[in-house]
Amino acid sequence: MNQDPSQKESPRLANVLVAASLRADQWRHLNAAARAWAGGGANAAQGRERCTKQFAEAMRLEQCWAYPGERLLAALRQALADGDAALFARLVQKVSSAILSGDYRRDENAWELDDDLDRNVLDALPPDILGVQDKPYFEVLVVTPADPAQWLRSKDEMRRMRRAEDPFHYAVVHAGSFEDAALAMIVNHDLQAVVLVDGFGFSSHHDIPDLKDFVSRHVSLDADDVRPGTMSLTLARTIKNSRPELDLYLLTDRAPESVAGSDEAAPLRRVFHHVEEPMEIHLSIIDGVNDRYETPYFDNLKKYAMRPIGTFHALPIARGKSIFGSNWIRDMGHFYGTNILFAESSATTGGLDSLLEPTGNIKRAQNAVARAFGAKRAYLGTNGTSTSNKIVVQAVCKPGDIVIVDRNCHKSHHYGFVLSGAQPYYVEAFPLTQYSMYGAVPLRTIKQALLDCAAGGKLDRVKVVDMTNCTFDGHMYNPRRVMEECLAIKPDLIFLWDEAWFGFARFNPMHRRRTAMGAAAVLTQRYHSQAYRDEYAAWKAKRGEFDPADPALLDERLLPDPDRVRIRVYQTNSTHKSMSAFRQGSMMLVWDEDFHHVEGPFEEAFFAHTSTSPNLQLIASLDLARRQMELEGYGLTLRMTDLALKIRRAINTHPLISKYFRVATPEDMIPAEFRESGLRDYGPPDSSWLDAIEALDHDEFALDPTRLTLICGAAGFDGTQFKGLLAERFDIQINKTSRNSVLVQTNINNTHSDAALLIKALADLSREIESRLAQGGALDRTVFDDRVRALMTDVPDLPNFSRFHDAFRDQPDGASNEGHMRPAFFMAYDEDNCEYVRLGSEDIDKRLRDGPEMVSANFVIPYPPGFPIMVPGQVIGADTIAFMRKLDVKEIHGYHAAQGIKLIKPSALAGRRAGSLH
Incomplete structure (x- = not known):
C-alpha cells in the first residue's frame, strides 16, 4: 500500500538539494492533511495530531522566506491551537496555493488573512x-x-x-x-x-x-x-x-x-x-x-522598433512592408508578428551600435555579461560557439604553435587549427567502450604531453591547452587543478575551455566550482596571497628543480611559481544551449592577465569570423539571457538539477522500467581511479549532498547531474532508433545518441510535466516489451536477447588517435606527437594528390599489413559518437578501420561509402618536407 504523503517523514536537510522544492512539497502535504482533518469526523484527533506534526516540519525553514509572513503564520498557529480545523484548512489552502502558483508575487490579497487588504498596514500607500x-x-x-x-x-x-x-x-x-x-x-x-x-x-x-x-x-x-x-x-x-x-x-x-x-x-x-x-x-x-x-541593447531595440523610420538600406524585410503588403507571404507576418520585423535593420545608427566595433549599448551589454559570468571581458557571438571557438583559437595561436587538445573535442577546434596553422598535439580521453563514447582527458595524460614537449625542447612552442568542459555526456573537469599543475610546468600557458553545454554553471554554486571562470578567480586570489607563497616556498624547498623526464612528476601534485604564473583563461559557451537565447547565440569570456598582447589578434579574428550583418534579435536575446540568469539563474539552475535527479531516481528505482532502461550513474561514467571520493551516485541511499560536494571539490572528474545518459540497449533499441521513436510516437525530442543510449538533458525550460511525459513513455514501452516477450515463444526471446547482446556486449573498441605521418612532423622520432595538419588539409584540395579505398575491400587489409601506410586526406566524423576518428595527415590504424566497419550509423561526415576513404597518395607524401605545402 502506498503511504499517505502527509505521513511521510521530512528528509534530513543533508539529503535535500533544493530546499524550495522540499518546502513546496511540505505545504502540499500539509494541505492534504488539513483537508482530511477538516472532514475527519471521528478521526479528528488523529487528523489534528498529523497536522501538528506536518506544520512543525514545514516551520523548520519558513523563516527564510518573506511569504506567508508573520500574520498568516500566527493565524495558522492560533487555528491549530484552538482546534479550528475549518479555519486551519482554509488558511493552509491559501498559503499552499500561493506558494505553488507564485500569486504572492502579484496579489497583495495573498498576504492577508482574508480577501480584503489590511488597511491598517497599507493605508499609507498611494492607490x-x-x-x-x-x-x-x-x-x-x-x-x-x-x-x-x-x-x-x-x-x-x-x-x-x-x-x-x-x-x-x-x-x-x-x-x-x-x-x-x-x-x-x-x-x-x-x-x-x-x-x-x-x-x-x-x-x-x-x-x-x-x-x-x-x-x-x-x-x-x-x-x-x-x-x-x-x-x-x-x-x-x-x-x-x-x-x-x-x-x-x-x-x-x-x-x-x-x-x-x-x-x-x-x-x-x-x-x-x-x-x-x-x-x-x-x-x-x-x-x-x-x-x-537593464538590458542595454534590448531596451534600445524596443525603442527603435517604435520609431517611424524610412529604410533605404539593404534589408527589405525591415518594417515588414514587403511582407504585409504581399499577396503571397503575408502568412509570414502573421506567424512572426510585427515586432520582429519592426526591430530589424542593417544600419548601426539610431543607437543600435555595431557588434564589430561596439561603443554604445552593445559595449554596455558586453560589460554586463562579463560582470554576470565572472569574467574580465566578454564578447558576443552570433554564429554559434563553433565560430567562437575558431575566433579564440585564431586569436591566441599562430603557425607553429603547439596546442595540447582533446582529440574528441568539437570539430570547430580542429578547423581552427587548420585556419591558424597551429599544430595539434592530440591527447586521448578515457574510453567508455560499453557506451561507445569517450569521457575526458586525464590530468596525467595532459602533464605527460607537456613533459614530452619539454624533453624535446619544444615547451616554448606549447601555447594552449584546449579541453571541453563539460563534455557532451556530462564529464566535468576540475579546471582549478588542471590549470594549477599545468602552470607549474609552463607558467604562461593559455587555457581554452569549451563550455558550450555548461554556460548555466556560473549561476549554480554546485556547478560553478567546475567552471573555467570560477577557477580563474580562485587561482588569481590564491596566487596573490601570502599563504600560497609560504605553501609554494615549502614545497619548492622540499622538491627542488624537476627533470621533465622524471616519471614521478605525473603523479605528484605540482605547484606554480607565484612570481612567474599568469592566469590566461578563455571560455566559450553556447548561451542558446542552456539559457534563454536564440539559436547560435554564443559568448566568449576572457580572464587573461596578458590580454593586451592578444587584443589586436583577437579583434582581427573576430572581424574575420563575424558577419557584418549580425542578427539583431540574437544580440538582444543574449542581452536578455544575461538578465534572466543574473536575476533568477540561481533558482532556475537548482530546480533543473533537482528535476534531473528526480528523473534519474524515478527511472532507476521503477520495478518495471529499470528492467529495460537505466540512467548511467557517476560510478558507470567515471572510472574509480578518477573518482577518489568513491561517490557512486547522487543523493540517498548512495550519498548525502555533503558527500557530493566533497566529490565536486576534489575528484578529478565529476558527472553533471543534469545530463542523463539513458541506456536503451537493454530494451533492444539502438540510440538512433530510440531517438526517432521518442520523437515520432511520444513527441519527446532528444539531441545526442550513442550506440546504446540517448542523452536526456534537463535545462531551465523543463517542468515536472516534461519529466512525467518521459517516465510515462518509458513505462508504456516497458509494458509493451513485457507483453511481447510473454506472448512470444522461445524464438522471440532468443531474437530479443541477441539484439540486446549486440548492443550492450558486442560493442566495437574505440579507436585512439594513432599519429601524424612523418611528412607532417618536425621530429618524427620525438616523443611528442604534434603535427602540421594545415598542409595535409590543403593537399587534399588537389585531387591528383588523393586516392580512395573502399572500406570493405581487401586492399585496406593488405595495406594495414604490408603498407604503404594509409594517410587520411580529411576529417571523418561519425554521428554518433561525433568525434573525428580521422584528421588530415593522420596515419590510419587497424583499430580505426575495425571501428568503422562495425559502425551502424547513417551519418558520417567526410566519408561517402560509394567512393571510400579519401587518402593522400604515398607518391604525394614521398620526399615531402614537414611544414611545407610543396
Whole structure:
C-alpha cells in the first residue's frame, strides 16, 4: 500500500538539494492533511495530531522566506491551537496555493488573512501601488541584531516606502545571526539584496539540528574564524562567494568612511551610517536590482522598433512592408508578428551600435555579461560557439604553435587549427567502450604531453591547452587543478575551455566550482596571497628543480611559481544551449592577465569570423539571457538539477522500467581511479549532498547531474532508433545518441510535466516489451536477447588517435606527437594528390599489413559518437578501420561509402618536407 504523503517523514536537510522544492512539497502535504482533518469526523484527533506534526516540519525553514509572513503564520498557529480545523484548512489552502502558483508575487490579497487588504498596514500607500501585478517581485534579506518582536514593524515601514514609480516591488526577510542569514541565502531563490546591520551574532536562533550539515556545502561555518568586529564583513564575503549576483549593503554605527575604504568592504555595493534616511536604502536596493535588470541593447531595440523610420538600406524585410503588403507571404507576418520585423535593420545608427566595433549599448551589454559570468571581458557571438571557438583559437595561436587538445573535442577546434596553422598535439580521453563514447582527458595524460614537449625542447612552442568542459555526456573537469599543475610546468600557458553545454554553471554554486571562470578567480586570489607563497616556498624547498623526464612528476601534485604564473583563461559557451537565447547565440569570456598582447589578434579574428550583418534579435536575446540568469539563474539552475535527479531516481528505482532502461550513474561514467571520493551516485541511499560536494571539490572528474545518459540497449533499441521513436510516437525530442543510449538533458525550460511525459513513455514501452516477450515463444526471446547482446556486449573498441605521418612532423622520432595538419588539409584540395579505398575491400587489409601506410586526406566524423576518428595527415590504424566497419550509423561526415576513404597518395607524401605545402 502506498503511504499517505502527509505521513511521510521530512528528509534530513543533508539529503535535500533544493530546499524550495522540499518546502513546496511540505505545504502540499500539509494541505492534504488539513483537508482530511477538516472532514475527519471521528478521526479528528488523529487528523489534528498529523497536522501538528506536518506544520512543525514545514516551520523548520519558513523563516527564510518573506511569504506567508508573520500574520498568516500566527493565524495558522492560533487555528491549530484552538482546534479550528475549518479555519486551519482554509488558511493552509491559501498559503499552499500561493506558494505553488507564485500569486504572492502579484496579489497583495495573498498576504492577508482574508480577501480584503489590511488597511491598517497599507493605508499609507498611494492607490496605484496596490496594482503590483506587472512589477517584478523580489525579496530582501535584512540581517539584524534587533529584537525579533520589532521585525514586523520594520517590514511594514519598508513596505510603506513603495512608490508608484518604482519598477519593482519587494518584501523583507529577517535573520538574526550569521548562520540564519547563510541558510536564508542558500534556500531563498527570490533574494536579490542583503542588508547587513552591524551587531548580530553567529549562532542560529532556531532549533535546526542539521543546519550546519546543510549550510556547510557552500559556506564555512566556524565562529572561531571570525575576528571580533568583522562579523558583517565576513558574512558579506561569504555571501558574495556563494551568490555573487546579490547586492550587499552595510549599516554600521562605526565610521562608514573608514569601513567603506577598506579592502574587506569590496563585496559591498554601499555602506550607510546606522541612522541614515531609510528611503536612501530603499532607493539603493531598487537601483541595484535595476542595474542587473537593464538590458542595454534590448531596451534600445524596443525603442527603435517604435520609431517611424524610412529604410533605404539593404534589408527589405525591415518594417515588414514587403511582407504585409504581399499577396503571397503575408502568412509570414502573421506567424512572426510585427515586432520582429519592426526591430530589424542593417544600419548601426539610431543607437543600435555595431557588434564589430561596439561603443554604445552593445559595449554596455558586453560589460554586463562579463560582470554576470565572472569574467574580465566578454564578447558576443552570433554564429554559434563553433565560430567562437575558431575566433579564440585564431586569436591566441599562430603557425607553429603547439596546442595540447582533446582529440574528441568539437570539430570547430580542429578547423581552427587548420585556419591558424597551429599544430595539434592530440591527447586521448578515457574510453567508455560499453557506451561507445569517450569521457575526458586525464590530468596525467595532459602533464605527460607537456613533459614530452619539454624533453624535446619544444615547451616554448606549447601555447594552449584546449579541453571541453563539460563534455557532451556530462564529464566535468576540475579546471582549478588542471590549470594549477599545468602552470607549474609552463607558467604562461593559455587555457581554452569549451563550455558550450555548461554556460548555466556560473549561476549554480554546485556547478560553478567546475567552471573555467570560477577557477580563474580562485587561482588569481590564491596566487596573490601570502599563504600560497609560504605553501609554494615549502614545497619548492622540499622538491627542488624537476627533470621533465622524471616519471614521478605525473603523479605528484605540482605547484606554480607565484612570481612567474599568469592566469590566461578563455571560455566559450553556447548561451542558446542552456539559457534563454536564440539559436547560435554564443559568448566568449576572457580572464587573461596578458590580454593586451592578444587584443589586436583577437579583434582581427573576430572581424574575420563575424558577419557584418549580425542578427539583431540574437544580440538582444543574449542581452536578455544575461538578465534572466543574473536575476533568477540561481533558482532556475537548482530546480533543473533537482528535476534531473528526480528523473534519474524515478527511472532507476521503477520495478518495471529499470528492467529495460537505466540512467548511467557517476560510478558507470567515471572510472574509480578518477573518482577518489568513491561517490557512486547522487543523493540517498548512495550519498548525502555533503558527500557530493566533497566529490565536486576534489575528484578529478565529476558527472553533471543534469545530463542523463539513458541506456536503451537493454530494451533492444539502438540510440538512433530510440531517438526517432521518442520523437515520432511520444513527441519527446532528444539531441545526442550513442550506440546504446540517448542523452536526456534537463535545462531551465523543463517542468515536472516534461519529466512525467518521459517516465510515462518509458513505462508504456516497458509494458509493451513485457507483453511481447510473454506472448512470444522461445524464438522471440532468443531474437530479443541477441539484439540486446549486440548492443550492450558486442560493442566495437574505440579507436585512439594513432599519429601524424612523418611528412607532417618536425621530429618524427620525438616523443611528442604534434603535427602540421594545415598542409595535409590543403593537399587534399588537389585531387591528383588523393586516392580512395573502399572500406570493405581487401586492399585496406593488405595495406594495414604490408603498407604503404594509409594517410587520411580529411576529417571523418561519425554521428554518433561525433568525434573525428580521422584528421588530415593522420596515419590510419587497424583499430580505426575495425571501428568503422562495425559502425551502424547513417551519418558520417567526410566519408561517402560509394567512393571510400579519401587518402593522400604515398607518391604525394614521398620526399615531402614537414611544414611545407610543396
